[in-house]
Amino acid sequence: MSPTAEYADILARLADTLESRLPERGGDPRSSYSAGLLARGPDAFLKKIGEEATELVMAAKDGVPERIVSEAADLWFHTLVALTHYKLRPEDVLRELARREGVSGLAEKAARGSGGAP
Numbered sequence: 001m002s003p004t005a006e007y008a009d010i011l012a013r014l015a016d017t018l019e020s021r022l023p024e025r026g027g028d029p030r031s032s033y034s035a036g037l038l039a040r041g042p043d044a045f046l047k048k049i050g051e052e053a054t055e056l057v058m059a060a061k062d063g064v065p066e067r068i069v070s071e072a073a074d075l076w077f078h079t080l081v082a083l084t085h086y087k088l089r090p091e092d093v094l095r096e097l098a099r100r101e102g103v104s105g106l107a108e109k110a111a112r113g114s115g116g117a118p
């Protein structure tokens with residue numbers, strides 16, 4: 001099995017787990033880190049997203065592959081917590097990426113009229 005196929009369902013399964021941690025589903029902050037974040041609301045998990053993004057930048061600057069992967073996983077995880085709060089699914093983001101597939105970022109930018117390199 002290719003690595004892509006092996007991990008294909010992980011985002012959906014993690015999202016299912018996070019939905020079970022929502023306050024209205026009985027998520028218990030005493031036994032679940034994500035239930036604690038979801039109970040505290042957007043200020044808590046949005047702050048974590050900012051922190052994890054910064055940590056990813058620092059790891060990338062240092063160029064240590066294991067740290068880059070670990071920080072990227074932390075960022076993805078906290079982003080999934082945010083999506084869960086807003087009743088969105090990883091599939092919604094994957095659908096948007098699929099929609100963009102094959103559309104050059106430069107062509108898309110030009111169509112918006114902002115033009116130029118990133």
Ligand SMILES: N=c1c2ncn([C@@H]3O[C@H](COP(=O)(O)OP(=O)(O)OP(=O)(O)O)[C@@H](O)[C@H]3O)c2ncn1[C@@H]1O[C@H](COP(=O)(O)O)[C@@H](O)[C@H]1O
Nearest residue numbers: 014017018021031032033034035036048051073074077078
């Ligand atoms: N993938 C993750 C995951 N990635 C990171 N983390 C947690 O995210 C936190 C990362 O924050 P930091 O690195 O800043 O560490 P920290 O200083 O301890 O965090 P803070 O106290 O500042 O929030 C750590 O507590 C990690 O354990 C995760 N916690 C949970 N999951 C998944 O979510 C599932 C449900 O977890 P619970 O909700 O805890 O049951 C788990 O089975 C996992 O699959």
